[in-house]
Amino acid sequence: MFVTIVFMAPRREPVSRRDRPAKDPLSRAVVVAAALRVMRAEGLERVTMRRLAGELDTGPASLYVYVDNMAELHGAVLDELLADVDFSVTDLVELLSRYTRVLFEYPSLARSVLTLRPSGANYLRLIDAVLGLLDASGVPVSRAAWGVDLLLQHATATAAEHGTRSESGLHDASVQEAALFAMDADRYPHVARVGDLLWSGSGEQRLRWGFAVLIAGISATAVP
Amino acid sequence: MFVTIVFMAPRREPVSRRDRPAKDPLSRAVVVAAALRVMRAEGLERVTMRRLAGELDTGPASLYVYVDNMAELHGAVLDELLADVDFSVTDLVELLSRYTRVLFEYPSLARSVLTLRPSGANYLRLIDAVLGLLDASGVPVSRAAWGVDLLLQHATATAAEHGTRSESGLHDASVQEAALFAMDADRYPHVARVGDLLWSGSGEQRLRWGFAVLIAGISATAVP
DNA sequence: ACCTGAACACCGTTCAAGT
DNA sequence: ACCTGAACACCGTTCAAGT
Numbered sequence: 064m065f066v067t068i069v070f071m072a073p074r075r076e077p078v079s080r081r082d083r084p085a086k087d088p089l090s091r092a093v094v095v096a097a098a099l100r101v102m103r104a105e106g107l108e109r110v111t112m113r114r115l116a117g118e119l120d121t122g123p124a125s126l127y128v129y130v131d132n133m134a135e136l137h138g139a140v141l142d143e144l145l146a147d148v149d150f151s152v153t154d155l156v157e158l159l160s161r162y163t164r165v166l167f168e169y170p171s172l173a174r175s176v177l178t179l180r181p182s183g184a185n186y187l188r189l190i191d192a193v194l195g196l197l198d199a200s201g202v203p204v205s206r207a208a209w210g211v212d213l214l215l216q217h218a219t220a221t222a223a224e225h226g227t228r229s230e231s232g233l234h235d236a237s238v239q240e241a242a243l244f245a246m247d248a249d250r251y252p253h254v255a256r257v258g259d260l261l262w263s264g265s266g267e268q269r270l271r272w273g274f275a276v277l278i279a280g281i282s283a284t285a286v287p
Numbered sequence: 288m289f290v291t292i293v294f295m296a297p298r299r300e301p302v303s304r305r306d307r308p309a310k311d312p313l314s315r316a317v318v319v320a321a322a323l324r325v326m327r328a329e330g331l332e333r334v335t336m337r338r339l340a341g342e343l344d345t346g347p348a349s350l351y352v353y354v355d356n357m358a359e360l361h362g363a364v365l366d367e368l369l370a371d372v373d374f375s376v377t378d379l380v381e382l383l384s385r386y387t388r389v390l391f392e393y394p395s396l397a398r399s400v401l402t403l404r405p406s407g408a409n410y411l412r413l414i415d416a417v418l419g420l421l422d423a424s425g426v427p428v429s430r431a432a433w434g435v436d437l438l439l440q441h442a443t444a445t446a447a448e449h450g451t452r453s454e455s456g457l458h459d460a461s462v463q464e465a466a467l468f469a470m471d472a473d474r475y476p477h478v479a480r481v482g483d484l485l486w487s488g489s490g491e492q493r494l495r496w497g498f499a500v501l502i503a504g505i506s507a508t509a510v511p
Numbered sequence: 512a513c514c515t516g517a518a519c520a521c522c523g524t525t526c527a528a529g530t
Numbered sequence: 531a532c533c534t535g536a537a538c539a540c541c542g543t544t545c546a547a548g549t
Contacts, residue, residue, distance in 0.1 A: 089514090112542060122515050124544075133542070174402050178447050187475055190485075194477035208484035213497055216444050217437070223402050251411055253418035260432035261414075268511055273437055280504030287492055313533090336523060346534050348525075357523070515548080522541060529534080 089119060091129040095139045102140060107171035110140075137175040142183025144169070150192040155200070156274050158192055159218050163270060166222030173222035189215070202282055210281035217277060221270045313343060315353040319363045326364060331395035334360075361399040366407025368393070374416040379424070380498050382416055383442050387494060390446035397446035413439070426506055434505035441501060445494045 097118050101110045112123040112133070119126075130136045144165050152158050166173040190211055197207035248255035264272075321342050325334045336347040336357070343349075354360045368389050376382050390397040414435055421431035472479035488496075 111540085113540085116515095122517085123542080124515050124517090125513095127543075128514070177401060177444065178398050180448070184474075187478060191475040191477045194481055198477060198480075204481055205484055208481045209488065209493060209496060210500070211485075212493070213441070213500060216441075220401065220440050220444055224404070250408075251415040253415045253422060254411060256422075257418055257428055257432045260429055261435075264433065264510070269433060269436070272433060272508065272510055276434070276437060276504035276508045277500060278504070279507045280500030280502070283503045283507070284496065284500045286488070286496055335521085337521085340534095346536085347523080348534050348536090349532095351524075352533070513549085515545100517544105517546095519544080520542100523539100525536105525538080526534100527536095530532085 089121065089125060089129065091139070093119065094126055094129045095136070095143055098136055098140050099143055102169060102172070107137070107169060107175070110136075134175065134179060137172060138179050138181050138183060141172060141176055141179075141181055142185045144172075145183070145185035145189060148185075148189075150189055152192075153196070153199075155193065155196040155278060156271060158189075158196060159214055159274055160271075162189055162215070163218040163222055166219060167225055170222055170225055173219050173225075177216075177219050177223050197281070200282075203285075205286045206281050206284065209286055210277070213277050213281065214274065217273050218270070221266065221273065225266050313345065313349060313353065315363070317343065318350055318353045319360070319367055322360055322364050323367055326393060326396070331361075331393060331399070334364075358399065358403060361396060362403050362405050362407060365396060365400055365403075365405055366409045368396075369407070369409035369413060372409075372413075374413055376416075377420070377423075379417065379420040379502060380495060382413075382420060383438055383498055384495075386413055386439070387442040387446055390443060391449055394446055394449055397443050397449075401440075401443050401447050421505070424506075427509075429510045430505050430508065433510055434501070437501050437505065438498065441497050442494070445490065445497065449490050 094115065097115050098110050101114060101118065112126055116123040116126055130139065145162070148161055148165060150158055150161065152161070166176070193211045193214060194207055197210060198204070202210065246255050246258070254261065318339065321339050322334050325338060325342065336350055340347040340350055354363065369386070372385055372389060374382055374385065376385070390400070417435045417438060418431055421434060422428070426434065470479050470482070478485065
């Protein structure tokens, strides 16, 4: 993969524009594709306007012709990622898991998406599929309309958190510390009573339990 | 408020260290207090290591003696904010609302906290209070242990999103656009069927409905 | 009209060298 | 031991000036 990228965007000697091989004309699709390429190879942190501009043989200002800003570019990258996902399943938890699996690979993207309210064609396709399955299982339309947000937010938040945990090795240490601290039964009687259960279970288990909780709650709770 | 802050940290002429009035000795508490002051006055975006250092008459490197990094500082600021909140209530939704209200005032902090797993004394006090109320309403301890995470994450995520909406005027426009786009009944039949319900309700209403959904779901769903 | 060089106004974090 | 000046290695976005 890395070799491919080097081949597609070789470092060139700084020669005058005329002498350089013709480059692809810029377009929104080309910018998004470059962003996806850099993210896959080096992570979202390396997807900067300057880096992308370098990759596309132009200056950072030129990218603003095709994307509004970084946040919007992240939204476009997510939608591109979702383009390859098949959402035609009959089990809601499986559907949500397919979405989550994509984000688990790019936790920083999940973190960005969390504050984005994505609106791309493929995200809409996902929303449509979720609404379809909620309807099929008899959930009233008003609950489904609000519930889809809750379900996708849980998926996104879990993926974002997953990344934080695995990216910083510090985290285990600070959880340990908090755990010790928390076992002060005088100050935190309920935390002490619950004990290790607070940190128990795998990410996968908690994700699936969360989906189950939400589906049960959505089915049972009327909107105001 | 602004005047107070100016008074507390007046711009000084660049004079040699000897001639300057004695400054408070640095400490973690002093750094966190400065961060809180700058956040209240100008928003979290202005809380940078360099800005804080300037405020405290030192260089940015000095702050690293007291905080590990920006993320940890954000966690400390949240905990400081929670110090003033009374969590001794008997209604779980009211308890969660008190937490949410704090974050609603600082949406960027909510965004940061979302990927933080806070572990401060006051956040622990909040967790303890939530666990207490779940126990009081007869929720099995294993469900409560996992449920507290779901409840607080919903609160935090909603506050983070609230900020995104109100900070960028763009958002309304892009929601409009998405709404039109989404009404393509051939491509997104379920979205089209649900229609405006997707974007209906106030933030407050959806927040409270989310809490109700989670509480119902947590009570009804066994952990694996 | 479309594009971009250069500038504006910054960042977090590290580390060698003080005291 | 504790502290910090200066440097490292960058940022996103705007806008005047090209073509």
